[in-house]
Amino acid sequence: MEQTMKISSSPHIRDKETTANIMGQVIVALMPATIFGIYNFGIKAFITILITVISCVVFEACYQKNMGQKVTVKDLSAVLTGLLLALNLPPDVPFWLPVLGSFFAIIVVKQLFGGLGQNFMNPALGARCFLLISFTGRMTAFTYDAVTTATPLASLKAGESVDVMSMFLGTTAGTIGETSAVALLIGGLFLLATGIINYRIPVFYLGSFAVFILLYGLAQGRGIDISFLMAHLFGGGLMLGAFFMATDYVTSPITPNGRILFGILLGVLTFLFRIFGGSAEGVSYAIIIGNLLVPLIERITVPKAFGKGAVKHE
Amino acid sequence: MSLLTFSGGIHPYDGKDLSKDKMICEYLPKGDCVYPLSQHIGAPAVPLVKKGDRVLVGEKIAEAGGFVSANIHSGVSGTVKTIEPRMTAGGTKVNSIVIENDGEFEEVDFRENIKPLDRMYREDVKEAIKEAGIVGMGGAGFPTHVKLSPKNEDAIDTIIVNGAECEPYLTSDYRRMVEIPEKIVKGLQIVINLFDHAKGIIAIEDNKPDAIKKLTDLTKDIDNITVNPVKTKYPQGAERQLIYANTGRKINSSMLPADAGCIVHNIDTIVAIYNAIIEGRPLFERIVTVTGDAVEDTANFRVRLGTNVQELIDAVGGFNIEDPGKIISGGPMMGKAMFSLDVPIVKGSSALLCFREDIVSASEPSNCIRCGRCVEVCPGRVMPNKLALLASNGDMEGFIKYDGMECCECGCCSYVCPAKRHLTQIIAGTRKQILADKKK
Numbered sequence: 001m002e003q004t005m006k007i008s009s010s011p012h013i014r015d016k017e018t019t020a021n022i023m024g025q026v027i028v029a030l031m032p033a034t035i036f037g038i039y040n041f042g043i044k045a046f047i048t049i050l051i052t053v054i055s056c057v058v059f060e061a062c063y064q065k066n067m068g069q070k071v072t073v074k075d076l077s078a079v080l081t082g083l084l085l086a087l088n089l090p091p092d093v094p095f096w097l098p099v100l101g102s103f104f105a106i107i108v109v110k111q112l113f114g115g116l117g118q119n120f121m122n123p124a125l126g127a128r129c130f131l132l133i134s135f136t137g138r139m140t141a142f143t144y145d146a147v148t149t150a151t152p153l154a155s156l157k158a159g160e161s162v163d164v165m166s167m168f169l170g171t172t173a174g175t176i177g178e179t180s181a182v183a184l185l186i187g188g189l190f191l192l193a194t195g196i197i198n199y200r201i202p203v204f205y206l207g208s209f210a211v212f213i214l215l216y217g218l219a220q221g222r223g224i225d226i227s228f229l230m231a232h233l234f235g236g237g238l239m240l241g242a243f244f245m246a247t248d249y250v251t252s253p254i255t256p257n258g259r260i261l262f263g264i265l266l267g268v269l270t271f272l273f274r275i276f277g278g279s280a281e282g283v284s285y286a287i288i289i290g291n292l293l294v295p296l297i298e299r300i301t302v303p304k305a306f307g308k309g310a311v312k313h314e
Numbered sequence: 315m316s317l318l319t320f321s322g323g324i325h326p327y328d329g330k331d332l333s334k335d336k337m338i339c340e341y342l343p344k345g346d347c348v349y350p351l352s353q354h355i356g357a358p359a360v361p362l363v364k365k366g367d368r369v370l371v372g373e374k375i376a377e378a379g380g381f382v383s384a385n386i387h388s389g390v391s392g393t394v395k396t397i398e399p400r401m402t403a404g405g406t407k408v409n410s411i412v413i414e415n416d417g418e419f420e421e422v423d424f425r426e427n428i429k430p431l432d433r434m435y436r437e438d439v440k441e442a443i444k445e446a447g448i449v450g451m452g453g454a455g456f457p458t459h460v461k462l463s464p465k466n467e468d469a470i471d472t473i474i475v476n477g478a479e480c481e482p483y484l485t486s487d488y489r490r491m492v493e494i495p496e497k498i499v500k501g502l503q504i505v506i507n508l509f510d511h512a513k514g515i516i517a518i519e520d521n522k523p524d525a526i527k528k529l530t531d532l533t534k535d536i537d538n539i540t541v542n543p544v545k546t547k548y549p550q551g552a553e554r555q556l557i558y559a560n561t562g563r564k565i566n567s568s569m570l571p572a573d574a575g576c577i578v579h580n581i582d583t584i585v586a587i588y589n590a591i592i593e594g595r596p597l598f599e600r601i602v603t604v605t606g607d608a609v610e611d612t613a614n615f616r617v618r619l620g621t622n623v624q625e626l627i628d629a630v631g632g633f634n635i636e637d638p639g640k641i642i643s644g645g646p647m648m649g650k651a652m653f654s655l656d657v658p659i660v661k662g663s664s665a666l667l668c669f670r671e672d673i674v675s676a677s678e679p680s681n682c683i684r685c686g687r688c689v690e691v692c693p694g695r696v697m698p699n700k701l702a703l704l705a706s707n708g709d710m711e712g713f714i715k716y717d718g719m720e721c722c723e724c725g726c727c728s729y730v731c732p733a734k735r736h737l738t739q740i741i742a743g744t745r746k747q748i749l750a751d752k753k754k
Contacts, residue, residue, distance in 0.1 A: 005638065005639075005640060005641055005651070005652065005653050005654075006639060006640050006651065006672040006674075006675050007405070007640075007651040007652070007653045008640075008651055008672070008674045008675060008739075009651075009736065009738065009739035009742070010646075010647060010648050010649060010650065010651075010723075010725050010738065011646060011647045011648070011725030011728050011729050011738060012640060012642055012646045012647075012649065012651060012667075012669070012672070012673070012674055013326055013327075013482070013646040013647070013673060013729060014673050014674065014677055014728070014729060014731075014734060015324075015326070015729055015730050015731075015732070017687075017730070017732045018677075018732050018733075018734070019680060019681075019683055019732050019733050021732065022683075022685065022732055072680065072681075075680065077683075115681060116680075116681040116683060117681040117682045117683045117684060117733075118681070198686070198690075249683045249684045249685040249686065250683055250684050252684075254684050254685075254686040254689055254697065254699065254700075255686075255689060255697070256689070256690075259686075302697065302716065303689070303695050303696070303697065304695060305566065305694060305695050305696050305717035305720040306320075306321075306554065306555075306558075306564060306566070306693060306694045306695040306696075306720060307554060307564040307565050307566030307567075307569070307720070308566055308717065308720070309566075310563075310564040310565055310566055310569060310573075310574075312469075312569070312573045312574075313469060313471075313563055313573060313574045313575040314466075314469055
């Protein structure tokens with residue numbers, strides 16, 4: 001019989017979800033924050049985003065081509081890294097800065113460790129921290145409406161009062177994508193609703209952070225200080241970090257309990273860095289340190305196999 | 315009320331609409347029938363006939379080759395043509411009895427096998443089941459008389475009839491439940507009565523409300539049988555998951571259902587038990603769903619064992635495409651892809667699933683992005699991505715330490731993987747190797 005039938009091991013059907021599809025949906029979820037960032041900071045923000053995304057894709061394609069690997073930029077992971085990095089940059093940066101950041105994110109953090117899925121820290125955050133340490137001045141110079149101003153978190157740390165409502169809406173100084181809590185929440189809820197991310201990391205991250213902030217307020221004798229809590233939740237990179245950075249598949253735990261532990265750890269670290277650290281911000285460093293602990297967290301949270309330790313029914 | 319179920323699992327497109335409304339119809343083979351001597355778990359059967367012998371429908375042509383083995387009966391009348399290795403759906407050649415079908419379908423007198431049930435001892439019933447060559451017809455093919463003889467019979471308190479039919483596309487069990495529910499109930503009662511403390515549960519996924527209603531109505535006056543609707547989710551019908559959903563008891567890979575006080579039977583197995591005990595008919599036919607987008611029509615055939623697969627494809631009008639992408643014996647999640655249609659229907663053949671396109675060869679595996687979907691859906695609650703990594707590194711110790719042996723090869727992890735990695739295949743291959751090493 002002349003029939004050319006394909007054989008393979010079961011299962012013979014596959015879900016429609018693909019890597020590119022997932023990356024695409026995260027990019028869509030970042031659109032409210034991206035569009036708001038451009039609206040808030042103007043054309044310069046748009047150009048910074050464009051440069052970062054393009055240089056990330058170009059670096060990835062060039063590296064893979066030169067190494068004789070299959071070029072995988074179609075999986076959109078480099079686009080996503082570029083977008084996340086751009087949203088973590090101040091709107092007023094010289095154009096070489098995002099290019100350098102993209103190089104660090106794609107080449108140093110991602111490709112040198114083996115490419116997609118192999119990096120031990122979030123490429124965009126790794127690059128942000130690299131830039132933050134190397135070019136502290138440029139990375140922390142924030143202007144808003146052409147006036148150099150402090151970010152709300154910095155004002156808060158200096159003991160000044162802040163307008164929680166404008167922090168929620170995002171009409172404040174900050175990096176391109178972090179200012180609008182509401183835009184980030186819309187994107188985060190979209191990711192939760194579509195099942196792209198699991199609730200565990202953001203809920204336990206934000207939850208544990210909120211608990212510690214409230215406890216801190218109590219310890220300082222201010223009672224339950226809701227406006228202080230809100231300012232901390234909506235300020236800085238917390239929303240962006242909790243929904244889009246901490247949930248990065250590659251650099252967060254894969255086990256359900258590990259995700260809870262990871263979320264709590266990030267909440268504690270962010271609290272410590274923001275309240276007791278030298279800088280007003282602490283999300284990026286908290287997540288980076290959390291990333292490094294992921295292998296250990298996974299090791300102690302291996303799920304219990306079905307029926308393990310079951311006893312005979314008599 | 316929340317439905318009975320388990321943690322993990324997936325919801326693939328079920329494709330059951332293609333064939334679920336097709337009444338079971340008998341298909342009688344036209345050509346030769348082939349009977350592999352090994353179509354069950356355990357020792358191969360031993361031929362009782364030789365070349366040139368005339369056999370009748372229902373005649374025993376091969377005898378169990380040990381306790382864990384099963385008799386084989388002819389589904390046609392005719393002459394033994396030869397006994398030689400023949401290709402099976404699994405892709406291996408198995409020594410087989412080939413019978414030249416004379417088209418008469420002359421039967422042995424089944425009435426001789428019938429004894430009044432009230433005058434049969436339990437051992438007689440088990441012996442009759444053994445004699446009829448009944449094996450688990452969900453696919454695994456474990457001899458039923460062995461299942462019914464657990465070490466500690468007093469510990470058995472639950473007989474579960476597996477009407478979940480969680481594999482997409484399959485509708486044979488569903489048709490049995492809506493067409494002959496009374497035989498299923500009677501068959502279950504026969505099994506229940508083999509044990510002192512047993513009650514019966516018929517577990518049906520809630521996507522088959524008419525089957526649930528029919529069986530519930532039939533059993534409403536029977537105290538020791540309940541019909542449990544279970545959540546529609548693959549692999550709801552996997553033995554361990556089904557036992558857990560219905561009794562809350564868990565067993566692991568090194569335990570048997572009897573260790574949870576349970577015996578689980580497939581719908582068609584229960585019907586086979588009914589046929590053997592009440593009608594004296596040994597196992598020589600089964601229901602096969604012929605379906606998929608590559609065949610002209612779909613059907614639920616009552617088919618004689620030994621029938622050539624090509625005949626069944628022809629019986630639904632053949633393929634609607636010159637080159638179908640994939641033909642699967644069984645369901646899409648755990649069935650076997652066939653490279654030849656010149657193979658026989660055996661006791662475990664639940665379906666012929668024909669796809670125009672093969673989605674697996676069309677998708678190329680890429681890097682694991684550690685999304686955790688495989689961990690979330692795994693009904694065995696293990697970490698498929700980790701196991702696949704350990705397996706491909708050849709780390710057998712790590713594989714066992716991370717409970718790789720608890721995998722039931724249901725295929726959920728490969729199904730959900732967005733990177734299209736062949737997780738189930740890698741893990742199943744390693745399990746096989748470890749089991750083989752253990753036997754050495």
